[in-house]
Amino acid sequence: MSKPRIATTSLCGCFGCHMSLLDLDERILQLAELVEFDKSPINDIKEFTRRCAVGLIEGGCANQENVAVLRNFRRHCDVLVSVGDCATMGGIPALRNMIPLEECLREAYLDGPSVINPSRIIPNDPEIPLLLDKVYPAHEVVKIDYHLPGCPPSADTLWKALSALLAGSAVELPYELIKYD
Numbered sequence: 001m002s003k004p005r006i007a008t009t010s011l012c013g014c015f016g017c018h019m020s021l022l023d024l025d026e027r028i029l030q031l032a033e034l035v036e037f038d039k040s041p042i043n044d045i046k047e048f049t050r051r052c053a054v055g056l057i058e059g060g061c062a063n064q065e066n067v068a069v070l071r072n073f074r075r076h077c078d079v080l081v082s083v084g085d086c087a088t089m090g091g092i093p094a095l096r097n098m099i100p101l102e103e104c105l106r107e108a109y110l111d112g113p114s115v116i117n118p119s120r121i122i123p124n125d126p127e128i129p130l131l132l133d134k135v136y137p138a139h140e141v142v143k144i145d146y147h148l149p150g151c152p153p154s155a156d157t158l159w160k161a162l163s164a165l166l167a168g169s170a171v172e173l174p175y176e177l178i179k180y181d
């Protein structure tokens with residue numbers, strides 16, 4: 001019988017949530033027994049090879065490429081999980097939401113105290129994905145089935161959630177795994 005497939009991606013995130021997945025330590029061998037990894041930075045598979053049972057989304061949407069990747073995950077995954085605060089609410093990148101985009105670009109490329117840019121050109125190569133006006137959490141772009149809070153969610157939280165999803169059970173996280181004081 002073929003194993004269920006998992007795909008993962010990092011949108012506007014720092015890869016810390018993926019590091020948390022690697023923090024499963026020896027349980028990652030157990031996970032490898034239970035599932036096949038499909039498109040993911042973990043195995044460097046760039047495109048979906050077939051439909052996946054679970055998609056793990058790290059990061060929110062800051063540019064048009066993030067939106068395209070997220071929509072592609074929604075199309076290919078039965079269950080989509082927002083992993084970490086960036087995916088669930090925008091996280092640190094969303095701090096720019098309080099500042100108009102033009103002002104952010106001016107500060108980053110023209111007027112910031114450490115900027116050296118004699119050409120006074122803000123990068124505009126067509127290859128660079130267009131920035132969105134704001135950073136959007138994943139659920140504001142596609143339907144998300146589960147949210148795992150934390151920056152990053154602990155390996156134990158990921159393990160508990162993945163074990164439940166793979167067993168076809170409801171994800172029930174004990175208070176100890178989702179409190180941060």
Ligand code: SF4
Pocket residue numbers: 012013014015016017058059083084085086087091092150151152153
């Ligand atoms: S939630 Fe935290 S660890 Fe995860 S991508 Fe965002 S900043 Fe990084």
